[in-house]
Amino acid sequence: MRNLLLLVFAGLVTYNSAAQTKVAIFDTLYLSQADTAYVNFFDPGQDVGFDEAGIHFPCVYDTTFGINFWDHGFTYSNKTDSVTSGYGNQYSAKAAGGYLGSSKYAVVYGSVNYLYYEPTGLPKTISGFYITNNTYAYNSMRDGDGFSKKFGGATGVDDDWFRLTVRGIKNGQVQTDSVDFYLADFRDPNSANDYIVKDWQWVDLTSIGDADTLMFRLQSTDTGAFGMNTPAYFCMDNFTTIFTNSVTDMTPPLRAKVYPNPASDLLYVETEEEEVSSASLYDLTGKLMQHFEINDRKHAIPTSELTPGTYLLRLTSGTKKATIRFIKQ
Numbered sequence: 125m126r127n128l129l130l131l132v133f134a135g136l137v138t139y140n141s142a143a144q145t146k147v148a149i150f151d152t153l154y155l156s157q158a159d160t161a162y163v164n165f166f167d168p169g170q171d172v173g174f175d176e177a178g179i180h181f182p183c184v185y186d187t188t189f190g191i192n193f194w195d196h197g198f199t200y201s202n203k204t205d206s207v208t209s210g211y212g213n214q215y216s217a218k219a220a221g222g223y224l225g226s227s228k229y230a231v232v233y234g235s236v237n238y239l240y241y242e243p244t245g246l247p248k249t250i251s252g253f254y255i256t257n258n259t260y261a262y263n264s265m266r267d268g269d270g271f272s273k274k275f276g277g278a279t280g281v282d283d284d285w286f287r288l289t290v291r292g293i294k295n296g297q298v299q300t301d302s303v304d305f306y307l308a309d310f311r312d313p314n315s316a317n318d319y320i321v322k323d324w325q326w327v328d329l330t331s332i333g334d335a336d337t338l339m340f341r342l343q344s345t346d347t348g349a350f351g352m353n354t355p356a357y358f359c360m361d362n363f364t365t366i367f368t369n370s371v372t373d374m375t376p377p378l379r380a381k382v383y384p385n386p387a388s389d390l391l392y393v394e395t396e397e398e399e400v401s402s403a404s405l406y407d408l409t410g411k412l413m414q415h416f417e418i419n420d421r422k423h424a425i426p427t428s429e430l431t432p433g434t435y436l437l438r439l440t441s442g443t444k445k446a447t448i449r450f451i452k453q
Contacts, residue, residue: 145251148177148363149449150200150228151434161201161215161231165192173197178365180240181230196234198360202227206322209263214357216259223254223324223361224385225451226434230360231258235352237340238293244367250292250338251364252329257307257321258357261286265308265320265354272353273346276310276318284310284345286320286354290327292335301331307358324361380439386451389428393439395421406436427452 153174155162164172165185173183183197194214205213206220215231222229241248257265265286268274275284286308292299305327308320332338344354381394393400403425405414413435416425425437430452438447 145364145366146177147365148179148181148230148253149226150176150222150230150361151226153200153228155200155202155228159203159205161203162199163194169195171197174200175242177363178242178244178367179363180242182238182240194233197237198230198232198239200228200230206259208259209267209269211260211355214258214260214355217256217359218259218262218322219256219324219359224434224449226361226449230363231357232340232360233357235342235356239338239340241336241365243336246367247334248368249366250329250332250335251366252327253363254324254361255288255305255307255321255327256324256359258355258359261307261355261357262320262322272355275308275320275346276315280310280315280318282310282345284308286344286346287342288327288358289341289343290329290332291339291341292332293337293339294335298339299332299335301333303327303329303331380446382437382439382448382450386453387427388453389426391425391427391437391450393418393423393425393437395441400439400441402440404438404440406438407433 153162153176162174162183163185164183165187166172168185168187171182171184173181175181181198183199184195186193186195199215201215201217203216204220205216206218208216214233217229217231221227264272265275265284273284275286276282277284285306288305288307289302290305291302310318312318342352342356342358344352346353380400381392383392383394393403400418400423403416403418403423404412405416405425406412413430416423432452434449434451436447436449438445
C-alpha cells in the first residue's frame with residue numbers, strides 16, 4: 125500500500141469552537157469475527173439498521189418467502205474478498221477492505237435508499253464520503269453473468285454506465301441540487317478511458333448543503349423488464365458531516381500535515397501556520413495510548429511499538445483541534 129500524506133483541514137475529522145466534524149468510519153461497530161458482516165433476520169420487514177456519527181443507516185432483512193435475504197439498506201462488513209464473483213459475495217468491497225485499509229466499511233444494497241440525520245438543531249454541511257464498487261457488482265459488470273451484461277458488450281464499444289445519484293431532502297422537500305458519481309463509465313469514444321471503479325474515491329456532497337435526509341439512487345444502462353440488471357450495490361466509508369454552531373464566528377481550522385500513512389516506525393506532524401502544542405494518540409475504542417508535548421513545527425512521533433492497526437491522532441493548538449486516523453503497519 126502506498127504512503128499517503130494527510131492534510132488536516134475541515135475535510136477530515138476536525139474540531140473547533142464553532143464547528144464539529146463527525147465521521148462515520150464504521151470501525152467501532154461490533155462484528156463477532158473476521159470475514160463477516162452485520163446480518164439480522166430476527167425482525168423481518170422492519171428497520172434493523174444502526175447509528176454512527178449522528179446518522180441512522182436503515183437496514184431491512186426479510187424472510188417472507190421462507191428464505192432469509194437482504195431486502196435493502198445499509199450494513200457493515202469486514203470482508204476482504206475482492207475476487208469471488210456472484211451473489212454469495214454480496215458483502216465484500218472490491219477494494220478488499222475499508223478506506224486506507226481500515227477494518228470495516230458500509231455496504232449499500234437497493235436501487236433507492238435513504239439515510240437520516242439525528243435531529244440536532246444545528247446547521248450542517250454534508251461534506252461527503254468515500255465510495256467503491258461492491259465485488260459482486262464489479263465482477264458482474266466486468267465479466268457479465270446470468271442476469272447482467274458485460275459492460276461495453278462483446279466488442280467493448282457499448283456506452284454502458286452505472287451511476288449513483290445523491291440528493292438531499294429537508295423538511296420533506298426534495299432539494300434541486302444533486303451529485304452524480306459514476307461507478308462505471310464506458311461512454312468515452314476512446315475505449316481506453318472506460319473504467320469500473322475498484323479503489324476508494326471521494327464523493328463531494330458540499331453542494332447539497334444542509335439536509336435531514338439523503339436519498340441514494342442507483343441507475344444503469346443495463347435494464348430489463350423488472351428494472352436494473354446490474355447488481356444494485358456500492359460500498360461506503362468515512363461519511364463526513366460538519367456541524368456548525370455559528371457561521372459568522374467560525375474559527376479557522378487547524379492546518380497540518382501528517383505523514384506517512386501507513387506509518388511504520390515514525391509518524392511526522394508538520395504544521396504550516398502555527399505550532400501544534402500537543403498530540404494525543406488513541407485506539408479506536410477511545411483509549412489514550414500516548415500523549416506528546418510538541419515544541420516545533422515538525423515533530424516525529426514514534427510508532428514502532430504500536431500493534432499494527434488503525435489509530436486516531438488528536439492535535440491541539442490553542443483553541444483549535446484536529447483528529448485524523450492513521451494506520452500502523
